[in-house]
Amino acid sequence: MKFDRPVRRKVFSHGMTVLTGLAVLVIMIPLASVVYQVVLLGSPVMNVAFFTQQIPQACGRGPGSVCHQGGVIVPIEGTLELIGLSSLFSVPIGVGAAIFAVEYGRERRFARFIGMTADVLSGVPSIIAGCFTWALFLFYDPAIAFSTLDAALALSVLMVPIVTRTTEEALRTVPNSVREAAMALGISKWKMSLRITFVAALPGVITGILLAIARSAGEAAPLLIAGGFACIHPLQGITQETCALPLWIWFGANSPNPNFIALAWGCALLLLLLILAMSVLSRFVLNRMARKMRGE
């Protein structure tokens, strides 16, 4: 390094601070713009009808036709159904694999292999997950290739690696002395894994599940491929085509009907709030855990 011209170097250093600060500001522009747009266009439709009514027929066609706003109760129900089903598939698998890797995979090579598998899965683009489960159902029964069940399976492919990874990390934070103490008291290993280490790691596990739900709830691409699109009231069975908030955004954005577009902005706002709530909730759970650990 050359250390001559101290003033120039000092000025340059401050200049670079300004430049990196500018980078942060530039990044904030799209964030602010997206949030502003979603709140601006989404909040006017967020009323009681939005949460309770079904999507209206395409309005404004004939003369004198009444155009009422309607609501997105069907996409909301569909999203809740998808969250429930995909959690049902992915949570036991992800948590089980993580417990196995940490408690039983003491030979580190195997534990690392499971971690690597989860990493590979987490790199799979969401639309590929949809293509995969669609092909799987095509093989099993083509009649239900476009279905809520299929879409939920596609979402669980995206959720498994997140749940596995976060559960693994949470279990690893439990000190080994706890395990040794439990085993020394003569508890069997499965009780130790389930009732001591797992319970200790539970807040971390819940955070992982919330993160996984937050990620999958906003996905539209895999639903489009594996779930099809049918926002019909009442909600169809799980072997029928699906409907969800992100799917309605997709449909509304492609639609010329201003009412459908307005509802789509409402869905976008609702989805953002849902995801935000998940992350706030997970932070809350983690904070409580931290406080408990400190013994307050």
Place this chain on the structure above:
Amino acid sequence: MTPRVSKWGDRIFLFLLLCATASVVLLVVLLVAGLFYGAGPAIHQLGLSYITGYYWNPEYGVYGLIPAIEGTLVTSAIALLIAVPLGLGAAIFLTQQAPAWLRAPVGQLIELLAAIPSVVYGFWGLIVLAPLMRNDVEPVLVKYLGWTGLFTSTPVGLDVLTASLVLSVMAIPTITAISRDSIAAVPRSQKEAALAIGATDWEVTRRAVVPYARSGIVAGAVLGLGRALGETMAVYFVIGNRTATFTSLIAQGQTIPSLIANVFLESDTPLERPALLYAGLVLLAITLAINIVARFVLSRSQVGRGAAAE
């Protein structure tokens, strides 16, 4: 102790865990097998000529992936060109330069970018960004940068450049998060040594910190690239969805995921969906290769860090 009972408990528990673990591994195997099964007819009939073909015309049984592959690589590359300086700059600001009270909230705001669903980005891109690009940005680019040959068509707003911009926004949080972690993990001694010989703040960052965190930064960029390559909905809404080889940054185009999303549901010719799954296999191969490279770089950086700490 009751050995007999606990023995059975252990066995059943272990069996359940093994089932879960096997499911995770099986999922990866099934994923590849399922895609091959679904793409089977297309692989059989089109072969490798599909990957080198230029046209997409289901009525005549003509399928080619070149425009989509080109579009995928071009949009992701431009997105990375924009996202790496911004993302890395933000990571440096958040770890080295920002006052302590600013670090956590700004970091959380950048993480919020990753939480916005891609379909919302797409909708926003369609309504806000595309008109802005068409009316204000692209005419200027044509006027002043037309000579480069990259901006030769009429501005439409829904084009490769707009898609790249949206992708860069989506890649930034990944790049920032991973670079920030690896920069934060640089040992204090590294910084103190540079400060002790009279380096300015920026020289510490540039010569002592960033080189030390280099592999983490590279891994972040590569993971951001992986995210951009597979992104569907955001691109689908703003790229114009036209099958054409790359001619201009402000011309409509398509990427592999946007092609799948655009055609899949409406498809009615028997070979088209298998052809789309074939495209999915190509995309999977590209993204997996990139992710494996990133993980490899990242694991090497952790090994290096561990060795340095010892």
